[in-house]
Amino acid sequence: MNSLILKTASRYLAAILLVFSIHMLLRGHNEPGGGFIGGLIGATGFVLFAIAGSVAEARKALRIEPQNLAMIGLGASAVAGLSALFANKAPFSGLWLFLFAEEGSKGLPLSSILLFDIGVYLVVMGAILTLVFAIEEEV
């Protein structure tokens, strides 16, 4: 498809979608959102890129094979889930680290839950992109 309007607009739209997907991912712990929906929105950005230009362009923009992206995500989720075993807790229970915590302030809360969510994000994004790129190249 060769449309100048779509090509120009898709750059900005893809950027907005990617930023919004990360926003969705990070606020997922306390509000609606999370890794799954964030990954879907992020994948849409690259799908838009693939439709407006070509799949080769989208692959170049992604810089990494989508299958590898999904595998990295699966590994991150597994590490996050099994890390609780080393802290003598049941697997997949959350571990928390409060950086710079003081009296009355929690500081910067970091958790293995966030790592798990990032893993889900990468798995969903990689899987969807693998599917869509394969279909696009086939047709």
Next chain:
Amino acid sequence: MIESAFLNFSLTVSMVLLLAGLIFSFIRLVVGPTLPDRVVALDLMTVLIIVFCGIFAILEDKPAFLDVALVLALVGFLATVALARYVERYTQREQSTRAQKGQQ
């Protein structure tokens, strides 16, 4: 819930009108004699659902629905673009098969 008689009235009216619009565009989607009719009807339904999310966010005082509207607005046109591509390829194939038949 925001307490204002006029706001409540307008919300109710807009909900009814939205429902009417959705029903009519759905009828066009089912009946629509040609593919472009159906594509436009589907696009219109997407826009109406975006508006519904906005009104529902005010009605229930839940800002999360605004995110739904935002994502739908960003993604909604993708369906139209994909269908346009499909139609383009379909006509291209039709022309090439016709040209092959002409050669034979």
